[in-house]
Amino acid sequence: MSTRKVSLSALLFLVVYVIQEAFVTQLHIGGGGFSLFLIFALLWAALSSPDIGALTGFAAGLLIDLSQSTNGAVGQWTLVLILVGFGISYLGLGYENVRMNPFTITLLVTGSVVVARVIYLVLSLLLGEKVGSFTSILTSLLIGALWSAAIVPILMPVVARAYDFIDDSRHRL
Amino acid sequence: MARGGENRGRLLLIILIITSLFLITLDLRGVSVIGGVKTGTQSALSPVQKVGSTILSPVRNFFSDVFYLGRTQSEMEALREENGKLLTQLRERRSIDAQLEQLQGALDLAGKAEFKVVNARVISQGATTSFTQTITIDAGSDNGIRPNMTVINSYGLIGVVKTVYSGSSLISLISDPSFRIGVRVAGSQQIGILAGQGTRKGVLQLLDNQSTIKVGDILVARGSVNNRPFVPGVPVGEVTSVDNAAGAVTQTADVRFFADFSALSIVSVVLKGPESDPRDTLIPAKPMPTPIPTVTVFVTPSQSPSPNSAGTD
Numbered sequence: 456m457s458t459r460k461v462s463l464s465a466l467l468f469l470v471v472y473v474i475q476e477a478f479v480t481q482l483h484i485g486g487g488g489f490s491l492f493l494i495f496a497l498l499w500a501a502l503s504s505p506d507i508g509a510l511t512g513f514a515a516g517l518l519i520d521l522s523q524s525t526n527g528a529v530g531q532w533t534l535v536l537i538l539v540g541f542g543i544s545y546l547g548l549g550y551e552n553v554r555m556n557p558f559t560i561t562l563l564v565t566g567s568v569v570v571a572r573v574i575y576l577v578l579s580l581l582l583g584e585k586v587g588s589f590t591s592i593l594t595s596l597l598i599g600a601l602w603s604a605a606i607v608p609i610l611m612p613v614v615a616r617a618y619d620f621i622d623d624s625r626h627r628l
Numbered sequence: 629m630a631r632g633g634e635n636r637g638r639l640l641l642i643i644l645i646i647t648s649l650f651l652i653t654l655d656l657r658g659v660s661v662i663g664g665v666k667t668g669t670q671s672a673l674s675p676v677q678k679v680g681s682t683i684l685s686p687v688r689n690f691f692s693d694v695f696y697l698g699r700t701q702s703e704m705e706a707l708r709e710e711n712g713k714l715l716t717q718l719r720e721r722r723s724i725d726a727q728l729e730q731l732q733g734a735l736d737l738a739g740k741a742e743f744k745v746v747n748a749r750v751i752s753q754g755a756t757t758s759f760t761q762t763i764t765i766d767a768g769s770d771n772g773i774r775p776n777m778t779v780i781n782s783y784g785l786i787g788v789v790k791t792v793y794s795g796s797s798l799i800s801l802i803s804d805p806s807f808r809i810g811v812r813v814a815g816s817q818q819i820g821i822l823a824g825q826g827t828r829k830g831v832l833q834l835l836d837n838q839s840t841i842k843v844g845d846i847l848v849a850r851g852s853v854n855n856r857p858f859v860p861g862v863p864v865g866e867v868t869s870v871d872n873a874a875g876a877v878t879q880t881a882d883v884r885f886f887a888d889f890s891a892l893s894i895v896s897v898v899l900k901g902p903e904s905d906p907r908d909t910l911i912p913a914k915p916m917p918t919p920i921p922t923v924t925v926f927v928t929p930s931q932s933p934s935p936n937s938a939g940t941d
Contacts, residue, residue, distance in 0.1 A: 476677060478683075481753070506641075510644070521669040522669070523670045523673070523764055523793070524764065528652045529654070529665075530651025530654075534648035538645075541641055575758070579758075579759070586759050586805065591825065595759060
């Protein structure tokens with residue numbers, strides 16, 4: 456990994472993070488909305504190798520942990536996204552079709568968002584935090600998944616182009 | 629070679645997981661470096677969020693306006709161009725008016741209760757990455773805000789200050805599933821615990837098994853020692869249904885919060901509570917029914933039959 460790749464990726468992640476914190480959280484979107492940054496990070500991980508996926512998850516998770524709207528312990532999202540980032544990139548690497556097919560990518564990222572949130576929830580429970588009723592959790596997960604499924608196809612071409620530009624590779628999505 | 633790469637990948641994964649576990653441990657043990665980094669991040673992001681809030685303020689109203697316009701699209705089509713400029717001005721005006729109305733209401737409530745408050749604008753709402761319900765306001769420790777201060781708006785209680793940064797604060801809403809507050813039924817001494825459910829509805833559990841509650845009862849905050857986290861007398865919500873289960877030890881009820889958490893723009897943080905408990909004086913007056921004017925028509929029969937009715941028999 457060259458310095459150029461690392462610095463450009465870090466800059467891009469910071470820009471998306473600021474957009475998420477400054478703008479996306481302002482919109483009164485139904486059902487709790489979506490996390491643009493989380494979707495972006497998982498899409499990025501899906502296009503990467505497992506090593507880079509885990510590193511991407513680490514960096515993205517750390518940024519989410521530092522967000523003022525995250526109430527859990529610092530490191531909780533980091534741990535979740537290391538695992539999910541590694542997992543999503545491992546799945547993507549193993550099956551070429553997954554990387555080529557936009558529908559599969561959408562499914563993979565949407566599923567990963569749900570899995571990440573479930574792991575976070577389990578960790579919260581293990582750390583003794585109160586997480587609310589079963590119905591509210593289920594609703595939140597379902598609406599989050601629907602939003603992710605709607606956002607991923609829109610975000611995917613942009614992320615793929617940015618990834619190609621930084622990685623100097625060609626992923627046809 | 630491939631095996632070497634695989635092993636290196638595994639090693640990296642293990643190192644990253646250990647690092648994250650290390651971070652969690654440090655944070656749970658309250659190491660100040662972690663808190664400092666988080667505070668620094670928030671201080672850096674706060675000005676950007678304020679800019680975002682200002683820019684997106686008309687857009688938030690735009691979503692509801694689009695919904696409204698969609699219903700009367702056919703009528704609006706011809707006038708759209710002419711009304712474009714006026715609508716833009718109106719959207720901006722609506723946003724300002726709504727903020728002004730909320731500010732006025734919050735100040736009225738605070739003034740009536742003799743609270744010393746600091747007003748703040750909501751610059752961020754909700755957390756999609758966690759299951760908690762919070763808002764962020766653009767006032768912090770620089771404005772005298774400290775953790776565990778009560779947050780109100782024109783309708784009543786909103787929540788409690790959870791984390792304070794120099795220029796912003798994180799507020800935990802009363803609708804949060806982990807939120808618990810001691811409440812009193814207005815006009816009586818019945819007390820109970822109100823728990824958030826993640827929506828505008830809360831669940832009240834009375835503490836005394838001899839107490840009874842009915843639909844329409846108003847709940848106010850009981851207050852805490854030194855007025856933190858809760859100042860007394862702030863309206864919280866209204867009982868909408870009562871659970872009269874035969875086997876229950878104490879009575880429970882569903883409560884609708886007065887505050888609409890989806891439309892918060894201006895809130896007030898209570899810096900200093902009242903000298904004495906305001907009791908029930910802060911409860912909003914029930915709306916009076918608007919009198920409908922009626923018209924009574926007196927008809928005096930004429931002495932001679934009219935020509936039209938002459939041949940009807």
